[in-house]
Every structure is written in C-alpha cells, then in structure tokens.
Amino acid sequence: MARLTMPPAAIRRRTFLSLAPAVAAGAAGFPRALFASGAPVTVGVILPLSGAFADQGSHYEVGMRLFQEMNGTRAAGREVRLVIRDDQGPGSGDLARRLTQELILRERANIILGYSFTPNAMSAAGLLTEAKVPGIIVNAATSVLTQRSDYFTRISVTMSQVAHSLGTWAAGNGIKTVYTIVSDYAPGLDAEKWFVKGFTDGGGTILRSDRTPLAAMEYVPFLQRAIEAKPDAVFAFNPGGDVSIAFIKQAGERLKGTGIKLLVTGDVVDDNLLPAMGDAIQDVISAWHYQIDVDNAANRRFLAAFRAKFGANAVPSYRVVQGYDGMALIYQTLDKTGGRTEGDVFMAALKGARLDSPRGPVLIDPATREIVENIYIRRSAFANGVGVNTTFATIEAVRDPAK
Numbered sequence: 001m002a003r004l005t006m007p008p009a010a011i012r013r014r015t016f017l018s019l020a021p022a023v024a025a026g027a028a029g030f031p032r033a034l035f036a037s038g039a040p041v042t043v044g045v046i047l048p049l050s051g052a053f054a055d056q057g058s059h060y061e062v063g064m065r066l067f068q069e070m071n072g073t074r075a076a077g078r079e080v081r082l083v084i085r086d087d088q089g090p091g092s093g094d095l096a097r098r099l100t101q102e103l104i105l106r107e108r109a110n111i112i113l114g115y116s117f118t119p120n121a122m123s124a125a126g127l128l129t130e131a132k133v134p135g136i137i138v139n140a141a142t143s144v145l146t147q148r149s150d151y152f153t154r155i156s157v158t159m160s161q162v163a164h165s166l167g168t169w170a171a172g173n174g175i176k177t178v179y180t181i182v183s184d185y186a187p188g189l190d191a192e193k194w195f196v197k198g199f200t201d202g203g204g205t206i207l208r209s210d211r212t213p214l215a216a217m218e219y220v221p222f223l224q225r226a227i228e229a230k231p232d233a234v235f236a237f238n239p240g241g242d243v244s245i246a247f248i249k250q251a252g253e254r255l256k257g258t259g260i261k262l263l264v265t266g267d268v269v270d271d272n273l274l275p276a277m278g279d280a281i282q283d284v285i286s287a288w289h290y291q292i293d294v295d296n297a298a299n300r301r302f303l304a305a306f307r308a309k310f311g312a313n314a315v316p317s318y319r320v321v322q323g324y325d326g327m328a329l330i331y332q333t334l335d336k337t338g339g340r341t342e343g344d345v346f347m348a349a350l351k352g353a354r355l356d357s358p359r360g361p362v363l364i365d366p367a368t369r370e371i372v373e374n375i376y377i378r379r380s381a382f383a384n385g386v387g388v389n390t391t392f393a394t395i396e397a398v399r400d401p402a403k
Helices: 013-037 051-071 093-105 118-131 143-147 159-171 186-201 220-229 241-255 271-281 297-310 318-337 343-350
Strands: 041-047 078-086 111-114 135-137 152-154 177-183 205-212 233-237 261-265 285-288 354-357 360-364 371-383 386-398
Touching: 041 051, 041 093, 041 318, 051 078, 051 241, 051 297, 051 318, 078 093, 078 318, 093 111, 093 118, 111 318, 118 135, 118 143, 118 152, 118 186, 135 318, 143 152, 159 186, 159 233, 159 261, 159 285, 159 371, 159 386, 177 186, 177 220, 186 205, 186 233, 205 220, 220 241, 233 241, 241 261, 241 271, 271 371, 271 386, 297 318, 297 354, 318 343, 318 354
Parallel strands: 041 078, 041 111, 111 135, 135 152, 177 205, 177 233, 233 261, 261 285
Antiparallel strands: 285 371, 354 360, 360 371, 371 386
16 A cells, blocks of 8 residues: 655645646646656545545555456556555545645646545545546545536445435335434435435425434434334435444344334445444345445456455455446546546546446446446345345436436
8 A cells, every 4th residue: 555645735726726737738748748658647546544434445445456456557558556645534625635736746647536525525626627637536425526527527326326216215115204314414415315305206204304413423312213203214324434333233223123114325234344233234225336246247256356365255345346446447448548648538538438347337427427327225134143235126227316
C-alpha cells in the first residue's frame, strides 16, 4: 500500500487556479507525448485508509490490486500505476480536495479513482472540472454527485436506486405500513426520500420517520417508538461497519417476536459483516447491487481469484467489487481510446460503457454518466453459526430514479 503523503499546506485554491491552465493545456498535447513515449497512465486514488473507516478503504484497494493481478498492469500498451492517498474518512472534504489537487498537479494523475464518502467527492468536483481530469466515484452514493462535474462518473450505486427498488418491492409484497429510521446525513436522507417514494407510490403508508446521528451506537429509543407504532415493517439505513453491527444487534433483539419485518439497504448487512451480527440477522430483507451468490462467469472468476489470495472461505465485500470494477472501467476505456487520457476524449469513450461485472451487467448511462445495474432483493439467514444473504428476487437494469 502506498504511503500517505500530505500535500504542502501552501497549495491553495489560488495556486491550483494559476497552474490549472498548464494542466488543461496539457490535455491537448501532453498525454499524446506521453503515449508516444510509452509513459505510464497515473491513476490517483483517494480512499479512507486511517481512522474509524480505514477498513472500508482497504477493501477498495484490495479490489483494485486484485484486478491488476488478474489482468496485468498494462492497458492499451501503457503501464497503469496507482498513486494512493488517504482522506481519513467522512468529514474531511477539505483534505480530499487538497489531495485531489496534489495528485493532479504533482503526480500528474490522468484519472482520479476513489471517494468513499459524498462530502469528499463533492469537495473535489470543481477541481476535476477545472483541470478536465476524469473522476470515477468508487462508492459515494448521493445521487447529485455526477451532476456536480461533467468529468464525474460512478462505478458503485446510488442510494436512490437501492431504496426506491426496496420501497417498490415492499409495497408490492404485502407490506402496508412502515416506520423509517435513517442516519442523518446526505445518503440517509436519500435513502429515506426514495424508499418513501417507492413505497407510497405503490400504495403503502409511512407511520413515522426518525433520523439518528451519523455515528450513533444506541438505537433502543428509536426501535421502541417503532414497536409502539405497530408497523408491518421498519425500514433502516446507516453507514455500515460498527454502526450497522450495533443497529442490527439491537433491532434483532427488540423486534424479535413482534411480527415487524426489518428492511434495510444492503450495505447495512454486507456479507462480510454477518459474522459479527450473529443470529440478529435472521429474516432481515435487504436490497443491494452485489452479493456473493450472483451466478455468472465474471463472479466465479472474481471469487476464485479472491479466495486463492485470501482463503477458501473468504467473503469479499461489495467494496472490493467496486474497486475491482473501477479498474475494469479504466482499462476498458483506455483500450477504446487507444491509450489516450485527455479528459474530454476519455469521458466521451466512457459514456455508454458496458462491463461484464461480478455483480452482473453494468452500463454507464451515456446521458447522465450514472451507473445502471441490477438490484438484488435478499433475505438474511443464520444457521449452524453461519450467516448468509440469499437473493430471492432480481430487479434488472435499474437506473437512478433521481435523474
């Protein structure tokens, strides 16, 4: 893993703007010269690699490096090198912006791949536009992001895709009333908004909506209010990791025996979190864009390589797949451009791209630069000390309903 190198504090927006013309001018001639000399393509990577969300960042990096181990480090005749920086997680938008700036100016990054959190991606959008450098969002799921820069695309998922699909499914499958509990930040508000729309458009009724602090670890008061409201189901979203483990454990204990179903977005019950949640996951219904039982050749190849590296029983998170697919999109686009990386050339080639992904067919919508993909409806089960998510319905080729 590359060592974190902070940019000098003196590099500020004014400095970037004064140098940006040189970077932009380079978009016309500099990459051609590099291509002719066989110079490498530099992919600047920005991930959370320290602090409470370091585990997330490491998963994306595993996926990126696994793709290169499987497919080599050259695309369209050019070496593809990763230069990795640590944005330290959510709430560090200023740092993410400065790291983006440093990667473009000092490392001459041709492409930026990363941004696990919406505020960090949001902070870099203007820089990508000014420098005409493509940015591929590896996770941040707030719908509006791709509208903040013409040089942004997304290889993960939008929260609106997932929540709207789950709300629509719930309304069509016998659930009449729901109580919602979401984390109070942009993706949580997206999840609430689009679940409610899908559910109420299908004839369902929302009894009440609660919002919790982003890093809350205590959910009993919210769950107790939900139980007293007597809904058919609780819909919940929280940001994964330890927060989701705490929520699912408390929900499993409190909702048990009430007859109230628990519906969540798939990141709350990510496959690799299930061992820590134990039997609290039983019968939780979730919607997500990847899980390990997707049956296609690309997933079998991906799982074989992952398990050859990490063990026969290793379970990759969806974040590993997103890092893997981010590299696949870069390689495919370089092949299409013949190795050219100028921002406008690269983005034009990327629009309409199709990937044969471990998660199923993936399309980059040419009009919105947004990802189009399957959403899987899953049920969690726990038996003999092992937890699994199993797909029982697939909604194909879901577009972002917010665009």
